[in-house]
Each structure stands twice: as C-alpha cells, then as structure tokens.
Amino acid sequence: MAFGQILVNWLLLGSLxxxxxxxxxxxxxxxxxxxxAHGAFVILGAYAAxxxxxxxxxxxxxxxxxxxxFLFIIGWIVQYTLINRVIRAPFLVTFLLTFGLDLLIIDLVxxxxxxxxxxxxxxxxxxxxxxxxxxxxxDRLIAAAIAIVLTAALNYFLTHTREGNAILATGMxxxxxxxxxxxxxxxxxxxxxxxxxxxxxxxxxxxELYPFNPSNGDAFKLxxxxxxxxxxxxxxxxxxxxxxxxxxxxxxxxLIPGVGPGYDxxxxxxxxxxxxxxxPDGLLGKPFYR
Amino acid sequence: MILRTKTAPTAKAxxxxxxxxxxxxxxxxxxxxxxxxxxxxxxxxDSSALHTWTLxxxxxxxxxxxxxxxxxxGYSAFGNVAFFGIxxxxxxxxxxxxxxxxxxxxxxxxxxxxxxxxxGLPVLRLRGHYFAIATLGIAEALREFVAVRDIGGGxxxxxxxxxxxxxxxxxxxxxxxxxxxxxxxxxxFLTRSRFGYALIAIRENEQAAExxxxxxxxxxxxxxxxxxxxxxxxxxxxxxxxxGFDPDTVFNVGISAEMVxxxxxxxxxxxxxxxxxxxxxxxxxxxxxxSGFSLHNTLLGLSIAIVTIFLPQGCVRLIQEFVRKPAPQxxxxxRLIEGVRRVRRFIAANGI
Numbered sequence: 003m004a005f006g007q008i009l010v011n012w013l014l015l016g017s018l019x020x021x022x023x024x025x026x027x028x029x030x031x032x033x034x035x036x037x038x039a040h041g042a043f044v045i046l047g048a049y050a051a052x053x054x055x056x057x058x059x060x061x062x063x064x065x066x067x068x069x070x071x072f073l074f075i076i077g078w079i080v081q082y083t084l085i086n087r088v089i090r091a092p093f094l095v096t097f098l099l100t101f102g103l104d105l106l107i108i109d110l111v112x113x114x115x116x117x118x119x120x121x122x123x124x125x126x127x128x129x130x131x132x133x134x135x136x137x138x139x140x141d142r143l144i145a146a147a148i149a150i151v152l153t154a155a156l157n158y159f160l161t162h163t164r165e166g167n168a169i170l171a172t173g174m175x176x177x178x179x180x181x182x183x184x185x186x187x188x189x190x191x192x193x194x195x196x197x198x199x200x201x202x203x204x205x206x207x208x209x210e211l212y213p214f215n216p217s218n219g220d221a222f223k224l225x226x227x228x229x230x231x232x233x234x235x236x237x238x239x240x241x242x243x244x245x246x247x248x249x250x251x252x253x254x255x256x257l258i259p260g261v262g263p264g265y266d267x268x269x270x271x272x273x274x275x276x277x278x279x280x281x282p283d284g285l286l287g288k289p290f291y292r
Numbered sequence: 293m294i295l296r297t298k299t300a301p302t303a304k305a306x307x308x309x310x311x312x313x314x315x316x317x318x319x320x321x322x323x324x325x326x327x328x329x330x331x332x333x334x335x336x337x338d339s340s341a342l343h344t345w346t347l348x349x350x351x352x353x354x355x356x357x358x359x360x361x362x363x364x365x366g367y368s369a370f371g372n373v374a375f376f377g378i379x380x381x382x383x384x385x386x387x388x389x390x391x392x393x394x395x396x397x398x399x400x401x402x403x404x405x406x407x408x409x410x411x412g413l414p415v416l417r418l419r420g421h422y423f424a425i426a427t428l429g430i431a432e433a434l435r436e437f438v439a440v441r442d443i444g445g446g447x448x449x450x451x452x453x454x455x456x457x458x459x460x461x462x463x464x465x466x467x468x469x470x471x472x473x474x475x476x477x478x479x480x481f482l483t484r485s486r487f488g489y490a491l492i493a494i495r496e497n498e499q500a501a502e503x504x505x506x507x508x509x510x511x512x513x514x515x516x517x518x519x520x521x522x523x524x525x526x527x528x529x530x531x532x533x534x535x536g537f538d539p540d541t542v543f544n545v546g547i548s549a550e551m552v553x554x555x556x557x558x559x560x561x562x563x564x565x566x567x568x569x570x571x572x573x574x575x576x577x578x579x580x581x582x583s584g585f586s587l588h589n590t591l592l593g594l595s596i597a598i599v600t601i602f603l604p605q606g607c608v609r610l611i612q613e614f615v616r617k618p619a620p621q622x623x624x625x626x627r628l629i630e631g632v633r634r635v636r637r638f639i640a641a642n643g644i
Contacts (some may be wrong), residue, residue, distance in 0.1 A: 036421045087601045091642035094368035094552070095600045097424050101370075101549050102596025109589040224432050227425050264440040271429035275414060278422050 006136040012253045013246070014142040018211070020245030021149035022204040022222050023229035024156060024238060025197035031236015032173035032193045034093065035085065038100040040226055041219030042107035043198045047073055047205020048214050049115055055122050055209075062122055062210040063144055069206045070199040077198025082191040089190065104219070112216040121213035145207040149242065152203055156196070157238040169193050173236060221266065228270040231277050248273060316483050319563040323476045326567065331469055334462045342465055346533065348574040349468035353526045354547065355554035355566035356475035360519035362552060363560035364482055365512055366495030367416070370548050371427030374434050375404045375520040377543040379527025381443055384451045387532065393456075397528045404524030405517050412516040416509065428545060435543030449539040456532055464533045468526070472567070475522050479563050491515050495561070550592060557599050559606025568607060603638070610638055 022044060029037045050069045051062040060068075080103065088095045130139040160166040171179040172189045180186050208214055225248065233244025251273055256263045333345050354376065361369045379400040386396030415426045438444070444451030456464075482488030490511045493501035502508050527542060558569025577591060585591070603610065613634050618627050 030421075034421070036425065084597060084601065087643040088604065089642065091600070091604050092366070092368075093420060094362070094370075094424065095556075095604055095642065097368060097370065097421070098549060098552050098556070098596055099600040101545075102553075102593040102600070104593070105546065105549070105589040106593030106597070109587055109593065113587070224425075224429055227429075231422075265433075265436060267429070267436040268433040271426075271433040274429055275426055278418055278426065279414065 004135050006134065008253065010136055010138055012249050014138075014146045015253070016246035016249030017146040017149040017242065018142075018204070018207060018245070019225065019229055019249050020242035021145075021152060021200070021207060023226045023233070023241045023245055024149075024153060025200035025204070026226045027230045027233065027236055027238070027241040027244075028156065028200070029194055029197040030230060032169055033089070033190055035089075035096050035100070035194075036093070036227070037194075037197065038097065038223060039080075039103040039107060040197070040201050041221075041223045042104045042111075043073055043077070043201035043219075044205040044208060044222055045111060045214070045216055045219040046076065046107060047202030048209040048218075049111055049120075049205075049216075050202065051206035051209040052115075052120050052122055061124060062206045063148070066148065066203050066206045069202045073202030073205075074195045074199040077195035078191045080198070081194035082187065085194065086187055086190055104223075108216050108219060115216065117215050117217065119213045119215045120209075122209050124210065141210050145211060148203065148207065149245075152200060153238045153242045156200070159196075160238070165189075165192060224267050224270040224274070228274040228277075231274055316480055316563060320476070320480050323564055323567055324473075326571070327469060327473055327476065331466075334465060339461075342461060344575075344578045346461070346465045346468055348571060348578070349465070349472050350526050350530060351550065351554060351574045352472045352567055352570040353468065353475055353522055354551045355558070355570040356472060356479060357519045357522040357526075358551035359479065359555050359560060359566045360482065360491075361512075361515050362519075363555055363562070363565070364488060364491035364495060365515050366561075367512065367516075368420075368424040368552075369427045369516070369519070370424045370552070371429070371431035371545070372519060372523055372551055373543060373545060373548040374427075374431040375408065375523040376527035376530070376547060377431075377434060377438070377539065378404050378407055379524030380531035380537060380542040381438060381451065382524070383528030383531045384444065384453055384537075387453050388445075388451075393532060396532075397525060400524050400528040401521050404520045404527075408517045408520035409513060412513040416512045416516060428548070431543055431545050431548060435539045438539040438543065444538065446538075451531075451537055453532060453535045455535055461533070464529060467529055471522060471525055471529070476563070476567065478518070478522075479566075483563060487511070487514070492561070546589065546592065549596065553592070553596050553599060556606055557595075557603065559608035559610075562606065562608045565606050565608045572607075604642060605638060613638065 022040075025043070026037060026040050029035050029040075047069050050072050051065055054060045054065045054068065055062055058065075062069075084103070085096060085099065088099055124141065126140050128139075130137055130143070132138075158166075160170055168179070168184045168189050169192065171182065172184060172186060172193075176186060179189070208218075212218075229244040229248045230241060231244075232247050233240030233242070248270075252266065252269055255261060255265070255269050330345060330349070333341055337345070354372070358369065358372050361367055361372070382400040382403045383393075383396040386399050387393065391399075411430060415423065415430070418426055439449040441449075443449055446452055482491065490501065490506045490508070493504075493506055494508050494511060498508055530542070531537060554569040554573055555566045556569070557573055558565030558567065560566075573595065577588070580591065581588070614631075618630060622630070
C-alpha cells in the first residue's frame, strides 16, 4: 500500500478515535469518574442512528444532533439519579457502578435489537476523492471533519461560556466552586450528559463507517482510556492528539515482523502502562487546568 | 457522639474493645458453621444441587481472594479474572500433555503466583483509577492473546479436556469447599496478623503507613500474589470440572466485576462478607436462572447499581451497625432517631 494511503487512513482513523475518547476525557478530567459505560453509550448512539436511518430514512450524519440530544438526556438522568449518589465514595464504587450500567445497557440493547450485525448503507458509501493513487472515502472524511468540529466546539464551550466555565471550575475544586454558587449536582449532570452526547456522536459515525453489534462497544473501552491518558485528562485537543498518536501506534505495530494483526487490546494496554510509567500527565504534559 | 460518650463509663460487662477482639472468633465460627452446612449437600441434595453449589463455592473463593487485595489494601484490582483464566489454561495444558490433575493444579498456582508477582511490580506502582484500568487491561490483553495464539488449540483459544470420571464431581465439590475454607482461614489470619495490619494500614492511609516504616510496595505485591493463587486454583478446578471453555468465558471481565460486587454486597475487608455475599447473590441468581430468567448481565448490572448506591459498606457492617447496643437510658424516641440516623448513614451515604 502506498505511503500516502497509509497516512490518510491513519489521520481518518485517529480523528475517529479522538471523537470516541472526547467524552471519556471530559468526564474523567472534571469529575474523576472513569466511565466504563462509555462504550455502551457509543453503541446506543450507533443504534439510535441506525433506527433513525431505517425507520425515518435520515442519514446518520444528519441525524447526529438528534442522536446527541437522545444521549444527552440519558446521560443527564444517569448522572443525576445514580452516579451523583455515589460521587463521594471510594472511586472503585463509581468504577463498578459504570461497569454495571455498561452490562445493563448492552443487555437491553441486545434484547431490543438482537445481536445481529447491523450496518448502514448510504448511497455515497463507496465513493470518495482520488488523489493520485490515494483514495479518501467521503464517509470517513466527513467523520474526521465532524470529530474536529466537535473537539473545537467542546473547547469553545468550556472556555467561552458560563456553563463551560462552571464545569471547569468544578473540575478544579468542587468545594470552592460550590462556595461560588455553582450548583454541583446540575453541573455534574451537565458534564456527564455532554460526555454521553459526544459518545452518541461517535456512535453515529461508527454506524456509518462499520458494521456493528451490541458487543462492539467493548472494543472502544480500553482504547478510549489509553487515548485519554495519552492526551491528558480533560483536554479536548489532547483527546484528539491522543487519538492520532494511538491510531499511529495501532497502524504501525502490526507491521512489526513477528507481531501480526489481532492484538488491539494488548497494544492499548501496553500504551496505557507505558504512558502511565513514563509520562503520567499525558503527552502534552499537563492536565486541563494548569 | 453524645450517646457514645455516655456509654463508655457505665459499661460493665465486655467493653467495646474486648468485644471487638472477640468478634473475629464469632465470625470464624459462623463461617465454619456455614461451610459445614454446605458440606452436607452431597448427602442430601440431588445432582443439580451439587452442580449449583459447586459453582456457588467457586464464586465464594473468587470473592474471598479478591478481598485479599481489594478489601484489605483497598486497591481496586479489576482484572483478577486474569488469574482465573491463567489457572484454567495452565491446568488445561498440563492435562492435555497427560500430566496428573494435582500436578496441573500445582503448576497453575506457581504460574499464577509468578505472573502476579512480575505483573504486580510495574502495576502496583500505579494508584487509584490507573491501577484499576491497568488491571482491567491485563485481563483484556490476556484474553486476546490466548484467543489470537489459540492456546487451547480448538480454534479461537477454545480448549476441550478429557472428561473426568462421573463420581469425581463430588470430589470437585469438596475441593472447592476445602479451598474456600482455606481462604476463610487466610482472611482470619489477615485480620489478626502483622501482615494483615500492614495491608489495612495501606488501605487507610498509604503515605502514613510508608512513613511509619511499612514497606508498602512489597506488602501490596504480596497481597496481589496472595489473591492470585486461590483465584488460579479455582480456575484450574473449574477447567477440569467444565471440561470445555474458551477465552471469553474464563477471561470475562464480568467475572471480575462479580468478584467485586459479591465482596461489596457482603462487606469488603470483613471475614464473613465475601462468603455471605457470594452465597446470597449466586444462590438467588441460580434460582432466577432455573425459573427461566436468562438476562444474567441485566441482573448483575442492576445488583451492582443497587449495592453501590444503597449498600456500599455491605451487609455485614449493616448488621454490625444495628446490633450495636443503644445507650442505657435512651428512650424509644431516642432509639427511633438513632435508627433513622444509622439508616441514613448507610443509604446513599456518598451522594452530593
């Protein structure tokens, strides 16, 4: 395969990874919650997009705002009614709770949609730009663009709006933020809901690009954490950078002689531990607020 | 607080301290009694009861051994199922190369101990979330490795073992029972020994423990190994008992979550907690399964939500809280208020 093609594939895959990790990064950075249900939210987003495509004939990219709104509501409810109740517990409790939610959501999705492999076949699915011998598929290009737009939008929201500033302040110091009159419960619910909505957007892209079934969310669990740790917690651009670096690692490692394909989780794990040992604050070297 | 200071001077018979000192003995006796009752099942129950209780005992062992690292040191190991899988595959490979079963179990314990030691060295330098995710990663990466390299030889890592003889199933039951008895004794030892105190000190305040001269790192590695070995032995027993398994079964992270859930349900860091939690949850789960409810993950997820929100301290501590005597002169109104306070202290105690 041509070098240009590898480069393009890597950039497109990396930005998709960035989109998946964006919500994890926000929720982890602000609330110190490792959301193991993120994969389940991605799958929910994929099925929501799939449902709208088959029932209402809306293209998954166009229905992204609806998917995000749906996941936003679910995320709000989950945080407000469940996770807010255990937020001061040792973190293993929230870890376990989100894992339980993951099991629950995946099981319910499987009941509703069965575990058949689903896919969305749009008219433009096969077509793309051809520059020399390099093929850039339209659907992947749009996904990468959406990932960048989402990252920029999240960054703008956090730094330039009142609610975003409230989220950042809560992430820096919960008690001080509360003393400044910020409603912690609502801010946490908003943070988690945004995280879930971002997962929904990633899910919609997933539905457009790959065939999927309910157990596919697991594939993103470990990867998303590796990416978030690579990029530094709570930083939107960091998540995108982490996604790109991780996409590079995943593209290059199977090319090493003697390794071969199939070791996705092992690669994610190795990246994770290596970063934690050598650069615990991520590649960009700083958490979001410093 | 006021009620408590009143009781202290007037207390006659066993003081709080003495009662606490004797608590471990009652827990041990109760645990022995429960295991003794379970031991009679092969005589009274049919083969389906034997099957169910063999699996319940397996989960008892898994919860008890998770308690060594998760309950005592407070380190959130989320990948202990890796040792279960390692045990299953090591024993399986030994059986396939025509070694006796007991030798397979010994090899399995040694491999798991070595693996836990070597892996614990880097991973136990991590804390909090990072430790939890790294251990989760171990389990996932191992599952993938076993499947990709096809360690079992049956395609995708699937392993099929020769069938044990029919009357061996009672033997499996007693092997699981013996192992859980051993775990119970180790738990009691941990609550009463220097080694166990060091682990509890790590849970309560690792820096303070380190400052007092406890080599916390090595104690953590020790408890990681200690929790890996019974898990791996349970995996080895399960392997021969089930005869056929694949990586998705024995490296299923859901089992890790189940270990944590069972321990939390009973009370993490307590002697009886994992035992009671595992028996209660697994028995209910099997009853539901036989009555046709097939959504195991839904049940697990719902139970996790309920336990983490309403019972984060576990049943044993809840009972302890309620059998604590009220102040001598307190009226029934006082007791009601105190009761409500105790309930509130438990339910949703961690919210904002």
